[in-house]
Amino acid sequence: MFEEAQYFAPVETGADGSVVVQLASSHPGFADEVYRARRNAIAALALGYHEGDPIPHADYTDEEHQVWALVTRELAVKHRTYAIQEFLDAAERLDLPKDRIPQLEEVSELLRPLTGFRYLPAAGLVPLREFYGVLANGLFHSTQYIRHHSVPFYTPEPDVIHEVIGHGNTLASPRFAALYRLAGQAARRVESDEALEFVSKVFWFTMEFGVMRDRGELRAYGAGILSSYGEIEEFRGMDIRPLDLRAMGVQPYDITKYQDVLFAAESFDQLEDLVGDFWATCDDDMVFKIMA
Numbered sequence: 001m002f003e004e005a006q007y008f009a010p011v012e013t014g015a016d017g018s019v020v021v022q023l024a025s026s027h028p029g030f031a032d033e034v035y036r037a038r039r040n041a042i043a044a045l046a047l048g049y050h051e052g053d054p055i056p057h058a059d060y061t062d063e064e065h066q067v068w069a070l071v072t073r074e075l076a077v078k079h080r081t082y083a084i085q086e087f088l089d090a091a092e093r094l095d096l097p098k099d100r101i102p103q104l105e106e107v108s109e110l111l112r113p114l115t116g117f118r119y120l121p122a123a124g125l126v127p128l129r130e131f132y133g134v135l136a137n138g139l140f141h142s143t144q145y146i147r148h149h150s151v152p153f154y155t156p157e158p159d160v161i162h163e164v165i166g167h168g169n170t171l172a173s174p175r176f177a178a179l180y181r182l183a184g185q186a187a188r189r190v191e192s193d194e195a196l197e198f199v200s201k202v203f204w205f206t207m208e209f210g211v212m213r214d215r216g217e218l219r220a221y222g223a224g225i226l227s228s229y230g231e232i233e234e235f236r237g238m239d240i241r242p243l244d245l246r247a248m249g250v251q252p253y254d255i256t257k258y259q260d261v262l263f264a265a266e267s268f269d270q271l272e273d274l275v276g277d278f279w280a281t282c283d284d285d286m287v288f289k290i291m292a
């Protein structure tokens with residue numbers, strides 16, 4: 001199984017319908033019963049969701065809103081140095097709330113006039129084919145919980161800060177939104193699990209952890225880097241390799257650590273020409289030829 005599965009805490013539904021998020025004992029919220037009850041409640045919202053409904057409202061505590069405000073403030077400073085211009089411009093247009101966690105429905109409404117992307121709530125791991133496939137329709141699966149307030153700059157799993165500050169700001173860019181849609185079309189077109197994994201790895205090393213020459217420096221556009229307070233300071237020191245489909249599609253990675261191999265696009269045009277065209281046209285045969 002593709003390693004991304006380990007990224008998410010498993011969610012179990014009991015015979016009585018109760019929903020339990022199985023946090024690992026190393027999770028910062030493991031011993032906090034109040035936090036765990038909230039995690040269970042938020043996961044239950046997503047499991048009970050039907051497409052087409054408004055996204056259910058998630059309740060957050062004042063402490064959690066403060067985590068959002070703090071991380072938003074600190075990341076905005078780092079984005080000025082480390083994010084590509086396309087991301088900065090998109091973030092300015094989206095204009096997310098700075099003092100409180102926005103509801104996913106609200107972020108969808110902000111995105112609607114910009115690129116038409118909408119969020120879908122996810123309790124935890126969404127199967128690859130489903131996660132990537134719906135991108136073709138302008139839909140993005142997102143977790144709704146936030147990291148534990150004891151460690152505002154750390155999360156072992158993707159939370160609403162990653163999904164909204166990382167992906168939401170990116171999805172406010174028409175150029176990025178077009179690439180996400182193409183990735184979705186590619187995921188729908190390929191039939192074998194191997195080709196799907198290749199497509200998803202290319203996504204991982206671009207839309208999640210991509211870096212690019214921009215304004216004379218190496219800067220980030222991947223949502224995973226741009227939503228990570230620590231990683232954003234480190235990426236320039238990693239093993240930076242040229243953008244290359246085969247290299248990205250077969251490169252192993254460890255989701256529990258900072259990504260130590262990154263692929264740099266020379267420009268946005270190059271990203272669109274190489275990766276966008278690949279997603280727009282790839283099928284199983286093409287993927288296997290590239291892998292051979």
Ligand SMILES: [Fe+2]
Nearest residue numbers: 158208223224
């Ligand atoms: Fe992500």
